[in-house]
Amino acid sequence: MGAYRLLEVALKAGALAGLGLAIGAASGPGPVPGEAAKVSRADFAAADGAPGDPAALNRLLAALPQVTFDDNGTTRHFYVWEGDMLLDREDVAGMIFARHAREGPARAGELLLQLRDDGQPGVWSRTARSISYAIDCSTFPSAGECAETTQAMATATHDWEAVCPSCQVKFHRVNATPGIKPGNGGAPTFVVRYNPDAADYIAISFFANDPAYKRYLLVTHDYFTSDFSKAGVLRHELGHVLGYRHEHNRAPGGCVFEDNRWKPLTPYDPHSVMHYFCGGGGTMTLALTDSDRAGHRTAYKL
Ligand SMILES: [Zn+2]
Numbered sequence: 073m074g075a076y077r078l079l080e081v082a083l084k085a086g087a088l089a090g091l092g093l094a095i096g097a098a099s100g101p102g103p104v105p106g107e108a109a110k111v112s113r114a115d116f117a118a119a120d121g122a123p124g125d126p127a128a129l130n131r132l133l134a135a136l137p138q139v140t141f142d143d144n145g146t147t148r149h150f151y152v153w154e155g156d157m158l159l160d161r162e163d164v165a166g167m168i169f170a171r172h173a174r175e176g177p178a179r180a181g182e183l184l185l186q187l188r189d190d191g192q193p194g195v196w197s198r199t200a201r202s203i204s205y206a207i208d209c210s211t212f213p214s215a216g217e218c219a220e221t222t223q224a225m226a227t228a229t230h231d232w233e234a235v236c237p238s239c240q241v242k243f244h245r246v247n248a249t250p251g252i253k254p255g256n257g258g259a260p261t262f263v264v265r266y267n268p269d270a271a272d273y274i275a276i277s278f279f280a281n282d283p284a285y286k287r288y289l290l291v292t293h294d295y296f297t298s299d300f301s302k303a304g305v306l307r308h309e310l311g312h313v314l315g316y317r318h319e320h321n322r323a324p325g326g327c328v329f330e331d332n333r334w335k336p337l338t339p340y341d342p343h344s345v346m347h348y349f350c351g352g353g354g355t356m357t358l359a360l361t362d363s364d365r366a367g368h369r370t371a372y373k374l
Contacts, residue, residue: 137272143285144253152273184317184334184346185371186279194315195371196280201241203313205289206260210250213266217296221306225264228306232314235365239372241314254287262287262313274298277309289313304345304358311346311364315371318346337367 119132136151186194196203207225209218222245229243246260254262262278267290277289289309295302317334341347341363347354360368 139267139269139276139290141285141288148285185337185367186312186315186317186334188281193371194280196241196314198240198374201239201372202244203242203262204244204246204260205262205264206246206248206252207264208248208250208252210248211265211267213268217266220296220302221264221266221291224302224306227303228310231303231307231360232310232368235360236369236372239369241372243310253284255284259284262289264289264291266290267292274300275305275309277312279312280315299356301357301359304356307345307360308358314368316346316367337370338363 115132115135119128133151139150139152141148141150188194205225207218207222209215212218212221225243225245233241233243248260248263252260252263254260265288267276273292274294275289275291278286289306291305295305298305341361343355343359343361345358345360345364
């Protein structure tokens with residue numbers, strides 16, 4: 073099973089239910105009206121009922137939206153899972169296995185911390201908390217939209233930094249040249265781009281400890297037209313960048329179970345910045361709640 077996960081927000085403009093797809097909850101409720109369900113329940117059920125069957129997996133993959141990244145000449149394909157996560161083929165297969173391997177209901181937790189494959193917390197280490205980013209305005213439809221994104225990034229990064237100055241997480245914006253790529257050494261830690269080929273999502277990001285070629289934060293056309301707070305969407309995406317999973321992984325009915333690769337930091341709170349609009353939770357502002365702040369301090373105190 074691959075080690076990497078990329079996540080995105082599939083919050084639909086103006087809709088009370090935000091999940092862009094409705095594949096995961098095979099035993100849960102059906103698609104919410106207004107959703108763009110591209111994966112049928114039958115596709116999912118076939119793959120879910122036959123873990124390890126490549127034909128069933130292929131049918132499921134063929135129905136999923138895809139996103140590609142150029143990695144120095146190598147095109148890397150990812151599938152949009154649950155309108156929420158970008159996974160490669162192995163990840164999707166692993167996710168299906170994980171659904172079957174999962175244990176009983178986990179303890180409710182609000183801010184959920186991503187775990188690496190080795191079971192260690194997926195946070196930025198003390199020596200890697202100076203996180204640089206570039207915004208590649210050449211990819212945006214207009215200078216105005218890039219400026220709007222730049223402003224929202226400034227707000228969102230400040231909001232996370234302000235939770236816990238002693239945690240020493242600092243985001244620095246650096247100058248971008250067209251086509252700039254994330255990297256190590258002199259390159260920015262991650263790059264913000266506009267993705268014109270969006271499939272049912274507003275924004276998408278990556279996790280702490282992901283390799284450089286995955287470290288993009290992408291915004292789409294819907295980012296500029298949705299009713300969600302623009303800084304709020306980026307606060308949510310930066311939550312993933314900091315290592316946090318979706319709050320609704322532990323939500324009551326109406327949300328989608330993803331997997332068990334996380335540990336709870338705080339009690340469940342449906343207003344978390346990491347909660348989708350589902351199961352009676354979620355907000356349009358995607359603000360940091362007191363629980364989000366407490367969980368972040370816990371995760372980054374070391
Ligand atoms: Zn997300």
